[in-house]
Amino acid sequence: MNIEEYAELDATGVAELIRSGAVPADEVHQVAVEAIGTVQPEINACVAEPWSSPLDYDRTGPFAGVPFGLKDLVCHAAGVPSRWGSRLTGERGVVFDHDSELMARFRKAGLATTALTATPEMGYGGNTEPLVNGSTRNPWDLSRSVGGSSGGSAALVASGAVPVAHANDAGGSIRIPSSFNGTVGLKPSRGVVSLGPHFAEGATGLASEFVITRSVRDVAGILDQVAGWVPGERYRVQAPSRPYVDELSAEHSGLRIAVHTDSWAGTAVDRDVVAAVESVASALRDLGHHVEAATPTFDYDEFMVAECRFWATFAKDCVVAASALSGLAPGPETLEASTLAGYEAGLRMTAPQLSEALDIQNRTSRALGEFFTRYDLIITPTTNSPALPLGFLDHDDDTISAEEWTHEFHDHLSFTPLFNQTGTPAISLPLGQSSTGLPIGVQLAADMCQEPLLIAVSAQLERAMPWKGRRPAVHVSR
Numbered sequence: 001m002n003i004e005e006y007a008e009l010d011a012t013g014v015a016e017l018i019r020s021g022a023v024p025a026d027e028v029h030q031v032a033v034e035a036i037g038t039v040q041p042e043i044n045a046c047v048a049e050p051w052s053s054p055l056d057y058d059r060t061g062p063f064a065g066v067p068f069g070l071k072d073l074v075c076h077a078a079g080v081p082s083r084w085g086s087r088l089t090g091e092r093g094v095v096f097d098h099d100s101e102l103m104a105r106f107r108k109a110g111l112a113t114t115a116l117t118a119t120p121e122m123g124y125g126g127n128t129e130p131l132v133n134g135s136t137r138n139p140w141d142l143s144r145s146v147g148g149s150s151g152g153s154a155a156l157v158a159s160g161a162v163p164v165a166h167a168n169d170a171g172g173s174i175r176i177p178s179s180f181n182g183t184v185g186l187k188p189s190r191g192v193v194s195l196g197p198h199f200a201e202g203a204t205g206l207a208s209e210f211v212i213t214r215s216v217r218d219v220a221g222i223l224d225q226v227a228g229w230v231p232g233e234r235y236r237v238q239a240p241s242r243p244y245v246d247e248l249s250a251e252h253s254g255l256r257i258a259v260h261t262d263s264w265a266g267t268a269v270d271r272d273v274v275a276a277v278e279s280v281a282s283a284l285r286d287l288g289h290h291v292e293a294a295t296p297t298f299d300y301d302e303f304m305v306a307e308c309r310f311w312a313t314f315a316k317d318c319v320v321a322a323s324a325l326s327g328l329a330p331g332p333e334t335l336e337a338s339t340l341a342g343y344e345a346g347l348r349m350t351a352p353q354l355s356e357a358l359d360i361q362n363r364t365s366r367a368l369g370e371f372f373t374r375y376d377l378i379i380t381p382t383t384n385s386p387a388l389p390l391g392f393l394d395h396d397d398d399t400i401s402a403e404e405w406t407h408e409f410h411d412h413l414s415f416t417p418l419f420n421q422t423g424t425p426a427i428s429l430p431l432g433q434s435s436t437g438l439p440i441g442v443q444l445a446a447d448m449c450q451e452p453l454l455i456a457v458s459a460q461l462e463r464a465m466p467w468k469g470r471r472p473a474v475h476v477s478r
Contacts, residue, residue: 001017001023001027001028001031002031003031003034003035003038003160003476003477004477006028006031006032006035006160006476007035007160007475007476007477009163010163010164010213010214010215010217010218011063011066011111011163011164011213011215011218011221011222012063012215012217012218012221013163014028014065014066014067014163015062015063015064015065015066015110018064018065018066019064025059025064025065025112028065028066028067028112029053029054029065029067029112029114032050032067032114032161032162033050033051033052033114035160035161035162035476036050036114036115036156036161036162037050038161038476039139039156039159039160039161039474039475039476040161042137042139042142042474043136043137043138043139043142043146043155043156043159043474044118044133044134044135044136044137045069045117045118045136045146045151045152045153045155045156045159045161046069046115046116046117046118046152046156047072047083047085047116047117047118047133047152048115048116049115050114050115051113051114051115054067054068054112054113054114055077055080055107055112055113056107057106057107057109057110057111057112057113058107058108058109058110059110060110061107061108061109061110061111061225062109062110062221062225063109063110063111063221063222063225064110064112065110065112066110066111066112066163066164067112067114067162067163068106068111068112068113068114068162068164068165068166069113069114069115069116069117069152069153069156069157069161069162069164069165069166070103070106070113070115070116070117070165070166071116071117071119071150071152071153071165071166071167071168072084072085072116072117072118072119072152073085073119073122073123073149073168074100074123074168074195074199074202074207074209075100075102075103075106075166075168075209076096076099076100076103077096077099077100077103077113078096078097078098078099078103079095079096079097080095080116081093081094081095082094082095082096083132084119084121084122084123084318084322085118085119085120085121085122085123085128085130085132085133086121086122086130086132086322086334086335086336086339087131087132087328087333087334087335088319088322088323088326088328088330088334088335089322089325089326089328090326090327090328094322094325094326100195100196100197100198101194101195101196101197101230102166102193102194102195102209102226105194105225105226106166106226108225109222109225109226111164111222114162115156115162117150117152117153117156117165117166118130118133118136118151118152119148119149119150119151119152120148120149120151120395121335121336121338121339121395122314122315122318122319122322122339123148123149123168123170123173123318124149124311124314124315124318124338124339124342124395125148125149125338125393125395125405125409126147126148126149126171126172126173126176126393126409126412126413127145127146127147127148127151127388127390127391127392127393127395128145128146128147128148128149128151128152128177129145129390129391129393129395130336130395131336131395131396135390135391136151136152136155137155137390138155138180138181138387138472139155139158139159139181139472139473139474139475140158140181140182140387140437140438140439140472140473140474141387141436141438141473142473142474143389143390144180144386144387144388144389144390144438145180145387145388145389145390145391145392146177146180146181146387147176147177147179147180147181147383147387147413148173148176148177149168149170149173149177150165150166150167150168150169150173150174150177150185150212151177151180151181152165153165153166153167153177153211153212154167154177154178154180154181154183154185154212155177155181157181157183157212157213157214158181158182158183158214158472159472159474159475159476160471160475160476160477161476163213163214163218164211164212164213164214164218164222165211165212166209166210166211166212167185167209167210167211167212168202168207168208168209168210169185169187169207169208169209169210169416169420170202170203170206170207170208170314170420171206171307171311171409171410171413171416171417171420172187172382172383172413172415172416172417172420174186174187174208174210174212174428175187175382175416175426175427175428175441175443176382176383176413176416176428177212178212178382178428178430178441179381179382179383179386179428179430179439179440179441179443180383180386180387180388180438180439180441181387181439181472182430182439182441182467182470182472183212183213183214183430184212184213184214184215184216184218184219184427184428184429184430184458185212185213185427185428185441186210186211186219186223186425186426186427186451186454186455187208187210187416187419187420187425187426187427188208188209188210188223188227188425188451189208189237189423189424189425189448189449189450189451190205190208190235190423190424190448191233191234191235191236191237191423192208192223192227192237192425192449192451193208193209193210193223193226193227194209194228194229194230194233195207195209196230196232196233197232200233200234201234201235203310203311203313203314203317203420204310204313204314204354204357204358204361205361205421205423206310206314206417206420206421207420208420210222210223210226214468215462215468216248216429216455216458216459216462217245217248217459219244219427219455219458220243220244220245220247220248220455220459221244221245223244223451223455224243224244224245227239227244237449238449240451240452242452244451244452244455247452247453247455247456247459248455248456248459249459250452250456250459251460252289252453252456252457252460253287253288253289254288254289254290255284255289255290255376255377255453255457256289256290256374256375256376256377257281257284257289257290257291257292257375257376257377257378257379258291258292258293258294258295258371258375258377258378258379259277259278259281259291259292259293259294259378259379259380260293260294260295260378260379260380261273261274261277261278261380261381262295263384263414263415264295264298264300264303264414264415264418265300265410265411265414266300267384267411267412267414268384269381269384269385270384270385270386270434272386272432272433272434272435272440273381273383273384273385273386273432273434273440274381275432276381276431276432276433276440276442277379277380277381277432277442279431279432279465280379280431280432280442280461280465281379283461283464283465284379284457284461286464287460287464291379294371294374294375294378295371295378296367296368296370296371296378296418297367297371298363298364298367298368298418299363299364302360302363302364303360303364303418303421304406304407304410305356305357305360306356306357306358306360306361306364306421307406307410307417307421308345308402308403308406308407309349309353309354309356309357310357310361310421311342311402311406312342312343312345312346312349312402312403312406313346313349313354314342314346315339315341315342315343315345315346315402316342316343316345316346316347316349317346318339318343319335319339319340319343319346320343330343332398336395336396337395337396337397337398338394338395338396338397338400338402338405339395341398341400341401341402341405342402342405342406344402345401345402345403346402361421361422364418364421364422365421365422365423368418368422368424369422369447369448372424372446372447376446376447376450376453377444377445377446377453377454377457378444378445378446379442379443379444379445380415380442380443380445381415381440381441381442381443382415382416382428382440382441382442382443383412383413383415383416383441384412384413384414384415385412386434386436386438386439386440387438387439388412392412393408393409393412415443416443419445422448423448424445424446424447424448424450425445425446425448425449425450425451425454426443426444426445426446426454427443427444427445427454427458428441428442428443429441429442429443429444429458429461429462429467430467430470431461431465431467433470439470444457444458
């Protein structure tokens with residue numbers, strides 16, 4: 001197998017080749033290491049050199065031997081140092097003596113973890129430019145951001161270096177990088193993928209764990225392997241009636257689909273982004289669905305009160321945990337200014353303030369739930385614009401407060417956070433391109449635990465508006 005052959009395949013395709021005996025898994029791994037080395041000097045997507053041998057994995061798993069990137073945040077592997085994009089974890093990072101539940105499931109699925117991917121400090125923001133690792137650069141245009149916080153994973157997948165990589169999402173951190181880099185990113189419903197054993201839920205219920213891929217069939221196949229209840233989980237989500245992969249061929253028609261292109265924050269939306277969403281709406285009509293302009297009604301100012309409090313609580317919890325694990329003290333020598341401001345705001349948070357935020361979250365969730373009694377899906381932009389210039393968010397700006405920081409990244413990236421606060425599933429698909437050739441993601445969202453419907457409609461759109469073959473300027477085959 002050469003790099004060009006490897007880069008043509010998604011995770012399912014690589015797994016099929018290995019399973020058939022056409023290519024040994026060890027050979028695939030060596031090609032992946034070479035591929036990562038080809039693009040890493042330009043995009044800076046990894047936080048360490050790829051391993052000469054992958055982490056142990058189940059060689060009978062359905063994705064046995066498929067090269068995989070592990071985001072350096074939350075999900076962790078036994079014996080592998082984690083830095084979380086922060087100086088607070090020390091020069092060597094923190095090391096756990098056990099896998100997180102999701103990591104164990106990745107191994108059981110057969111995914112061959114080959115590299116650690118970059119994240120902003122603690123995942124606290126919408127671009128991937130931490131002081132400890134430097135800027136991860138967009139393979140479509142090296143002057144552009146990869147988004148965040150799963151920016152390293154998205155860049156590695158988009159550039160052909162690995163077919164799939166771990167990601168997590170508390171405000172858009174799977175979907176935003178997918179939009180900026182031209183990949184596929186599903187944020188599952190709250191509780192579908194375990195955050196155990198260390199978290200009952202992530203970021204006051206905002207966070208979900210999963211992967212970034214290049215195809216919808218990889219989304220379905222990997223979700224079949226990692227979704228499901230674990231004893232002691234706060235939420236027990238009923239398993240779907242059939243495997244997610246069976247939804248790939250489901251022929252839905254006549255769905256009630258809302259389309260909305262105005263920013264809920266009132267901020268500008270790029271005309272190419274609007275055009276991309278309108279093109280998808282037209283394709284859905286051609287597929288026999290009923291599509292009309294509509295939006296859930298909720299109080300955005302109130303929503304942002306809750307967001308500011310949840311994100312400050314998240315920053316505080318991350319900093320407290322990192323400090324306890326490393327023995328280092330939080331401060332300007334160990335934290336970027338935005339994270340430090342969020343940590344300090346979290347320390348000041350009162351129980352009544354957090355309770356009020358949870359009340360707002362409930363009202364927002366009820367409003368969206370009522371909306372989904374009238375519509376099966378809503379389509380929106382994933383991001384307000386194609387990939388923004390590097391530095392569009394300065395994580396080390398000590399002149400702004402935690403609240404101002406939260407508003408700043410929500411203003412730029414206003415379409416994704418609603419589905420975190422409500423816990424509902426949403427996926428970004430690379431269905432558009434800007435006038436300058438940058439990818440544009442279109443977001444599909446549905447009611448709680450409607451991943452089967454999202455996968456089915458996403459597969460319809462992938463067939464109707466295929467994106468396979470689009471390659472960025474920096475790619476392993478070039």
